[in-house]
Amino acid sequence: MDFRLTDDQRALRAGMRGLLAARYPRERLRSLADCPGGPPAPDRDLWQALGEAGFFALRLAEQDGGAGLGLPEAVLLFEEAGRALLPGPLVATQLAAGLVPGAAEGACPVTALDRPGTAEHLASAEAVLLLDGRAARVLRARPGGAPRALRARPARSVDPTTPLHLVRQLPRPPDGTAATVPADAPRLCREAALLTAAQQLGSAFRTVELAVSHARRRSQFGRPVGAFQAVQHLCAEMLVRAELARAAVYAASLAAEPEGTAEIAAAKLLADSAAVRNARDCLQVHGGLGFTWEADIHLHLKRAWLRASQWQSAADSEELLANTLLREASHLPEGPHASDATDVLDAENVTA
Amino acid sequence: MDFRLTDDQRALRAGMRGLLAARYPRERLRSLADCPGGPPAPDRDLWQALGEAGFFALRLAEQDGGAGLGLPEAVLLFEEAGRALLPGPLVATQLAAGLVPGAAEGACPVTALDRPGTAEHLASAEAVLLLDGRAARVLRARPGGAPRALRARPARSVDPTTPLHLVRQLPRPPDGTAATVPADAPRLCREAALLTAAQQLGSAFRTVELAVSHARRRSQFGRPVGAFQAVQHLCAEMLVRAELARAAVYAASLAAEPEGTAEIAAAKLLADSAAVRNARDCLQVHGGLGFTWEADIHLHLKRAWLRASQWQSAADSEELLANTLLREASHLPEGPHASDATDVLDAENVTA
Amino acid sequence: MDLTLTKEEEDFRDRLRAWLHDTLPRLPPEPPAEDWPARRAHDCAWQRALHDAGYAGLHWPAHAGGQGATPTEYLIFIEETERAGAPYVGANFVGLLHAGPTIAAEGTAAQRARWLPPILRGDEIWCQGFSEPDAGSDLASLRTRAVRDGDSYVVTGSKIWTSHAEVADWCELLVRTDPAAPRHRGISWLALPMNAPGVTVRPLRTLAGTTEFAEVFLDEVRVPVTHRVGPENDGWRVTMVTLSYERGTAFAGEVVACRRTLARLARTARANGRWDDPVLRRRLGRLHAEFTALWRLVQWNTSEAAHAARTGGHGNPGPGASVFKLRYSQARQKLYEAAAEVLGPESLDTRHEWTAQRLSSLSYTIAAGTSQIQRNIIAERILGLPRGR
């Protein structure tokens, strides 16, 4: 057992951070956020650069043109993407690598849906992965709009860097518009939840950094605000949330089925909380400055809201985890703690 | 409109505080808590003194030997009782005044039940008020034990000053053991919830005082702990909880039916939270000293747990309040905010 | 303890209701959110209507041109106008709720005569120049300088979080007139004409994407000394006399609105099926308790203010307003979190009013004193804990 990152994993992560620093610096993020016509489509050049770096093909076997790596490595890369607030249907496109031609190379952005609700980048994606059944299906895009079968309409997206559609329904199989592809849809949904959690994790750590650096620099009442216990304790709780989420996300990337299902639910639940609540606390630490458009904090918060609504909601995860608990309990011996099964109000012990 | 206490109400409250200071000083509380055989029965002398002071008959009409006062005055007295952690089935006995002979005079302690669960002071009460239906019923006590019809067994009470039984069932009417009395049981249940909330309120303010006085006196790291922002902020939130609960409890005591039902639910919910959470925070402010038996904090916490479980649980109150909300909404005009009723996913607006 | 209205209060309410019932249907529709000149015109027309009906400056003293209403009547006014869906105070906020009362309390007769009637008639709009980019919660550390030059001050610096700056005629401005004095001393209160040379307004975009605030840059702006209200270097006290209004009844109307929103959330949840989720339902139930109690707290604070006014006090909500402000700001954020839960996917669409409100609610635990500052105030001024360090 050695939970720490291997040297290869560290190098992979550093490479991703370097790529993003070069190809997606903060100015790019800000210019996307300021697009007058609303959130733009993903940048095809950047998309292709990611493809060339092996981001999408990461988990394909080497003979299929991939890097033959696994979920742990994917999680590290998506954590970096979340940290940098890289936009685009990254999760769906990695899932689609090997299923949709061009996805693995970064030539074909793919979005995905597991149920009616919101779909990101629907107008610019070239295909939609439908994961609402046992089998995965692929719906080809309609140039410049959403596929008719989805009965979608564009939203004015709360996240300024992610265009959204509200989707009313998914076509029922069998359906001429969507073709079945050889993949296990529930497994892809779980992987999507995990990779989404990894992005939340990156965002959660980034807002810790933003809060701490502001608290060190900003002075109020004659001293850095980071010297006030109230601010210190906000920052401390932010770090704790992020660290707990990290342990959960990394562990979930290593877990085998069926433990993986519960571990991924735990990871999504904790990473969603960490991303949303850390962005909120980061805003509070920044005071009025955090409420401005110019600060990046709202971009983290809004993306965190969006991701929390994708794949597994908190209610889904909590119910799944509760049921896992019950299954685990059935394997437990009654043991020395048998008292938990007794009913103290039972008929034998009445009237004293 | 003048929400403030009248001079008469202030005098009434001061009188009760004076009575308790004289007849139930802290040493009495502590000696009860240290009773080796578990929580004792209520002190009959004290009970009688309360009766003579008009505590139980407070709301009976003057021609029936009462003071002809109302719920607002009762709430003020129960707040004082909660502040001093006065034990005994105070709420039930006031409800029983005029229904059970001797209750109004303090000659006859009465306990009450609205459903199976816990009953306080069951072995020492002379009667049990049953409030599980539309009509109220009275069950006479069995000397030295619990009435057989309740199928009760004694618990080792978590509250060292309140003996508890676990009651398995209430006798079904018509039942030879319990006699119907002329009272509206649902109304008595609401009043019991309100008076219980008033006790929680008194306890919640008392733990604010305990925390603040400790934080002023106790030094750590070369200064009073109350100068640390973390401690200041705990105390501030405690006060806010108590003040909000006070506004809710006092208002509920004034509300007419049917608003009263929702107002009482709100009062119970907020007062339960304030009492439990303030006791918890008070303990935290005290550090290790708060964890000792000698400190009074645990007595407040344990009584608060007990009272929170009595009459209306949080789930009961929340569901009731949610339904009230829905009824209120049905009276609202669609008005300028009509958008809340639209479904943006509706069929007219699809596919853009 | 009495929450029923007196005969006089009921009469006041009935007259107001009748007038609102009569007047509101004749008002033009609300202009678009980002059209500031249209909003100014709309808000001023409403103020003029109030003025003509005898409701302008309801809570102002009579010597300032107000109606001298009791705090209870003022609360009835807030509740009834909100319930009837009347326009908000809007662009008249600073004039009616802070600059005006400050001038009424601290201004000379000439200053009152010059500035108060146009506020009451809806002829002139005021904005507030207190906050500065480098000051934040530490308002007393403001750095905008005013140097005396003959009959004028020459003012240089910048202000931030100024609402309605684009359409305001006047700005109540805090400036440092004695840089050598301790932080809370050496500050003066000036009435700045917004059309003076050297004043530049730049809209400030908030995270909600809207521009309800602005930055105001002041480059050697000349302000006549006669525009100073109160003694030189005494501006901190002058301001604080009335600043707590912002934390008192100012939110009362919002509580009424929040309670209505909460009922609409329930109705929407019932319509879209989310009502069947007990977790959400109980959350709405708890919010109902919260806002019920907050409204009772408003009534409590109003009763205290009415008593103080009767016995010659200020009617100033005082530090107790911090208790309300702290809890209300949290409750408002929870309300719109619950709204997002009710809306589901639609909560990610900013066209929904509740999504816009969710974003703007994020400022509530920061603006007008962060929650951290409110807790300090409660701990030190109400609970008497030692000064935190």
Place this chain on the structure above:
Amino acid sequence: MDLTLTKEEEDFRDRLRAWLHDTLPRLPPEPPAEDWPARRAHDCAWQRALHDAGYAGLHWPAHAGGQGATPTEYLIFIEETERAGAPYVGANFVGLLHAGPTIAAEGTAAQRARWLPPILRGDEIWCQGFSEPDAGSDLASLRTRAVRDGDSYVVTGSKIWTSHAEVADWCELLVRTDPAAPRHRGISWLALPMNAPGVTVRPLRTLAGTTEFAEVFLDEVRVPVTHRVGPENDGWRVTMVTLSYERGTAFAGEVVACRRTLARLARTARANGRWDDPVLRRRLGRLHAEFTALWRLVQWNTSEAAHAARTGGHGNPGPGASVFKLRYSQARQKLYEAAAEVLGPESLDTRHEWTAQRLSSLSYTIAAGTSQIQRNIIAERILGLPRGR
């Protein structure tokens, strides 16, 4: 990133499992909670059994008589003994987890030879005399004085929160040997024989009604100078070298136990019908996530410690342990709050194990550094924020 066990680790686990399977059924039943002599005897017998099987001082270095196991093996030991329902470390806690490691790290050869073998064999019990009534979280402000008199120190003062004081042979004692030195200087570490004249033990009743702690009063107790471990006035450093153990793996076994309790809560809720309440069910689901992640955090910290040990570091969990301690103490309290919800009325009966645990869980955010102190440590030592004031 690898959570699978190596071949060596699996072999270690399998041997341990087999031994536990063989040994545990032959153990006598646990004595009553308040019978301290019986508990001492029980705990010592278990320690002797571990010793004879080669598991005593598993994580101690070989030169101290330990097994030199890796942090991972030690974690496997904790997990497996807990899962198998083996006795807790109990009365041997201080000897094995703090006093012993301190003597191993800082003691002379003679001191190691005198004190370590009886700890490992379960022959001698240690208790801890660090906290004082007036010190609390501010441990460095301790006031118990030790005055040098010939070959002895004469010690006067009092200690609080001492577990097992009634049955301990030795107490690791922090005393002030130089009252003039700054707070963290002038402290020394002494091994106090509990049977020395002038030592009085008074049980301390906690809010749970139990007496698992005691106060220790010291009235001119003579302690030989040879009982001092480490240099005079250097006791703060001597203590801190190993104190963080208390915040690291010490809770690992409890996390395993909490996870089992949580599953039992689910089973009980299913049996008594409360499982049908989605609010409670989802709360249990969230706690499942919480404890799953806490266990992963234990594994993460263990991996870091194992790495440090391999590369010559201390294997000291360091300030990162504060992250775990802060969250775990909250989670444990939430667990027993949920238990009360599952139990309903029965939660008010202290005979139920979970009710007793609920009460004792209240100390978790206070003992071994309050949550407030943990947040300070995280803010200042991990995040590098300026020193709070």
